[in-house]
Amino acid sequence: GNSVTQMEGPVTLSEEAFLTINCTYTATGYPSLFWYVQYPGEGLQLLLKATKADDKGSNKGFEATYRKETTSFHLEKGSVQVSDSAVYFCALSLSGGSYIPTFGRGTSLIVHP
């Protein structure tokens, strides 16, 4: 079956530190890959996506590259801010009649001033 594995959190960083959140996946076929962010008290919102191998998704200073050879989609940001504190979810989706998005367990990020 399809699955997404994320590093466990919480990840605690100081402002302006470099961020990496690891994500690996297992899928039958060729999935699209996503990172979603959930701020406190809100629903999930799309942060970035990549639809094929070697694509790089980017948004708000965050980046992730679709690595088919390592089945990975790690999230990175060069300099985090306090406002980046949230829960980050890696997800995959496949086309098909019974398509549903598959989410990782989420990684909480806490950024201190």
Add this chain to the structure above:
Amino acid sequence: DTAVSQTPKYLVTQMGNDKSIKCEQNLGHDTMYWYKQDSKKFLKIMFSYNNKELIINETVPNRFSPKSPDKAHLNLHINSLELGDSAVYFCASSQAQGITEAFFGQGTRLTVV
């Protein structure tokens, strides 16, 4: 305009009661979902509907019954509420065809006392 809206945002009720959560999307999407998020932020798919028809029904007690009067609405009715039903419930939607992201509502925090 809110793309996916859920009501109510908060719901506190006693064990044994019956309650409903409503969801509407104005994105013209064909597919809608209900997810349950536990206290550790884990997202579990409950139901998926495509064009008003149920296509996914994960292992969920039959006290939970989704209803889709049209493809823009997917409501969740819960009978005989139990303490373990306390969680945040998210409605989401996406295009049925192709590999696209899901759009989430703000969530309904259900507390059963």
